[in-house]
Amino acid sequence: MELLLLIFLPLAGAIVTSFIKGGSAKVSALLFSLLSLCVTIGMLTQFKPDASTQFALNYTWIPQLGINFNVGVDGISMITVILTNVLMPLIILASFKHDYKNSNAFYALILFMQTGLILVFVALDAFLFYIGWEAALIPVYFICAMWGGKDRIKVNMKFFVYTIAGSLFMLLGIIYLYLQNPSNNFDINAFYALKLDSYHQGWVFWAFFIAFAIKMPIFPFHTxxxxxxxxxxxxxxxxxSGIMLKMGIYGVVRWLLPIVPQGVNDWACLALILSVIGIVYASIIAFKQKNAKRLVAYSSIGHVGLIAAGIFTLTTQGLQGTMVQMLSHGVNVIGLFFVLDIISSQLKTNKIEELGGLAKVAPQLAITFLIIVLGTVALPGTNGFVGEFLLLYSVYTHNIWMGAIAGLTIIFGAVYMLRMYQRVMLGTTNELTLTFTDIKGTEKIVLYTICVLIVVMGVYPKPILHLSEASVQQLLDQVNQKLTGVN
Incomplete structure (x- = not known):
């Protein structure tokens, strides 16, 4: 029953919050997100880090089509559940400094999105997975369209078209697999058991890969x-950036690799090349950015490119690095965007050239920002190092030249992130930055929590690795058995 609570608690919170007016809506949203975190902690204390599916529930939903409400958690999905329910309270708390118009609708949409995200990460039925996939997209579309910047309508339409197009490709792939399944259901294990030839696996690979590549995003689906x-x-x-792009990463690991391993094997080289191109391309573009928020956006493409490259090496190190880096990237990127939000809220700009000297007037912000930047550039002892080391090792052992090029993400990342920090935080203050005030209240809570997570995950990553190790190994065994034809 814990899993039902985990799925439907945010949905109940969304309904309740939608009827609450004024500033109490944000408190309601935070309360429900914290309750979800408590449920997650409770599940984690009961979770056995083996390869089994736990907390499983399977209810008949639409029997005529073989659709079941089939959910469960293993080591891989537990990582993404933790990611979602740890970051969600921080994201909501980070929004407390803003007064949003129709705040009840704003926070209800966030909680509704949380329901969709959890459904994606625990679904063991392909139709249910698709429902969660779309349910997570709709709220964030309205959040961006209703509370975004001046060009939000045009930009959001592009985002919507991209993601809907990818979702339709995935839906076609799901329907095809359903039609090939003699059991006439959408069960994930039945899909795993299908024996498609190489040609048809290739088509299914692209149907799913395009959807996942857009969501992550991977070059050239990133625009x-x-x-x-x-x-x-x-x-x-x-x-x-913190949670939703992980849907694409999770989709590749949970659905793509075990269902069409031969298709993955046939096209992995191309996927690796696209991922590595994305690393270099995004890093070069990041060098040229004058807006700090766009710089972080391109930085995210580079880091996700490395994660994708690690996945397609089909190695234990690559998948374990993916698990760790999903958590690390989520923590780091929301920290970066929150710092930039603090700056833009006071100074009404994110242009790097207009800033400078903030460390003199806001030392606490400068220290926390530095810790987040160091985690982002994978300094040993921070959370970013563990995942990137495993990912680079997997790519390097797969192909030395690919590994050398992919390793540029650390060098380039260190240059443009530290250069941004230098220009924003160091130097002399100007007329604009002289009036800046240091962090306080909820800003301190969010940034201090993020910094603690960065250090703790970097110094002691063993619990995360242990949590997913057995499930990752079982998944790779399934892939290798299907590739070698061993049943």
Missing amino acids: WQPDTYTEAPTTGTMLL
Whole structure:
């Protein structure tokens, strides 16, 4: 029953919050997100880090079509559940400094999105997975469209078209797999058991890969991302970058690899090349950015490119690095966007050239920002190092030249992130930055929590690795058995 509570508690919160007017709506949303976190902690204390599916529930939903409400959690999905329910309270708390018009609708949409996200990460029925996939998209579309910047309508339409197009490709793939399934259901294990030939696996691969690549995003499916991240309200940007893009990563690991391993094997080289191109391309574009928010957006493309490259090496190190880096990237990127939101809220700008000297007037912000930046550039002892080391190791052992090029993400990232920090925080103050005030209240809570997570995950990553290790190994065994034809 814990899993039902985990899924429907945010939905109940969305309904309740939608009827609450004024500033109490944000308190209601925070309360429900904290309750979801408590449920997650309770599940984590009972979770056994083996390869089994736990807290499983399977109810008949639409028997005529073989659709069941089939959910469960293993080590891989537990990582994404933790990611969602740890970051959601921080994202909501980070929004407390803003007064949003129709705040009850704003926070209800956030909680509704949380329901969709959890459904994606625990669904063991392909139709249910697709419902969660779309349910997570709709709220963030309205959040960006209603509370975004001046170009929000045009930018949001591009985002919507991209994601809907990808979703339709995935739906076609799901329907095809359903038609090939002699059991006439959408059960994930039945899909795993299908024996498609190489040709048809290739087509299914692309149907799913396009949807997942758009969501992550991977080059060249990334063009919606920088504009959307820039025009969306900071809360929307945090939701997109911190949690929602992990839907694509999770989809590749949970659905793509085990269902069409031969298709993955045939096209992995191309997927790797696209991922590595994205790393270099995004890093070069980030160098040229004058807006700090767009710089972080391109930085995110580079980091996700490395995660994708690690996945397609089909190695234990690559998938374990993915698990760790999903958490690390989520924590770091919402920290970066929150710092920039604090700056723009006071100074009404994110242009790097207009800033400078903030460390002199806001030392606490400068220290926390530095810790987040160091985590982002993968300094040893921070959370970013563990995942990136495993990912780079997997790519390097797969192909030395690919590994060398992918390793540029650390070098480039260190240059443009530290250069941004230098220009924003160091140097002399100007007429604009002289009036800046240091962090306080909820800003301190959010940033201090993020900094603690960065250090703790970097110094002691063993619990995260142990949590997913057995499930990752079982998944790779399934993939290898299907590739070698061993049943």
